[in-house]
Amino acid sequence: MKQFLLLSAAAFVTAALISSSFPLQPTPKPLTAECYISCIDNVYSSFQEESTQKEFQSWHPEPVSFNYVQQLGTALEFNTPDGSKGSGYYVASKKKTKNVVLVIQEWWGLNDHIKERADFLSKELGNTHVLALDMYDGKVASTRDSASKYVQGASRERLESIIQGAIGHFGKDAKIYTIGWCFGGMWSLQASLLAGNQAAGCVMFYGRPETQVERLKSLSCDVLGIFGKLDRSPSPEMVQQFETNMQAAGKKLNTHMFEAGHGFANPSNPAFKPEATEEAYKLVLSFLKERIR
Secondary structure: OHHHHHHHHHHHHHHHHHHHHOOOOOOOOOOOHHHHHHOOOOHHHHHHHHHOOHHHHHOOOOOOOOOOOOOOOEEEEEEOOOOOEEEEEEEOOOOOOOEEEEEEOOOOOOOHHHHHHHHHHHHHHOOOEEEEEOOOOOOOOOOHHHHHHHHHHOOHHHHHHHHHHHHHHHOOOOEEEEEEEOHHHHHHHHHHHHOHHHEEEEEEEOOOOOOOHHHHOOOOOOEEEEEEOOOOOOOHHHHHHHHHHHHHHOOOEEEEEEOOOOOOOOOOOOOOOHHHHHHHHHHHHHHHHOOOO
């Protein structure tokens, strides 16, 4: 019995030592507004980090069916700086122009909703080429799980290369306007930063803002931000910090907060808000038409 007790005690001590060497990892929590601003050095890394988490995914309801058949555009392929090819849904201007609107998808991918928005912008703006970029290289998500996997599989380097390839396709004299939603709202701002002096206007629907003031100082265009008061990604606190950062960078930002949650302007979102969407697009068209000549 004494030998048994000694063996039991030894086993308990060994288990305790192993446990202390390999502690249980807590379930990751969504980044706070403060950590979002200071913990991660680039906005896309924070988006990738949170996109794996169930709470973050719950803010993106599973899409309902949205079929769009009257498509005005065609597929376009272009070279990218990484030696590969990029592609997108392209609606050409009916007359010669230097104006180009780059349309950037939500985290779902280049689906019918994004193609419909590209057609809408082409018809409303007129004097511009419209290219909806395929940021996932042919993949389109229909569930939150698949959208999260596609975000994880899309490196920052590849996404930047797609954007740079699209800008290069239209040439150094092109005037670049950008618009996007969610994932695409974040990348709309990043695309305008990548466009350098060619950037002419940026629209971001509920996209994560750039947090580095020094990087914002290189922005060459005004920004229109459409956000939801009930959104958590980005939250109103993140939007407020964005306003502060843009002011510190000496850049012009117009923000509009709607009484809505994330993705409210997407008709395939169960939480779609038609009235807020209509009002938002009046702001968008006014912003772009003031700058497109």
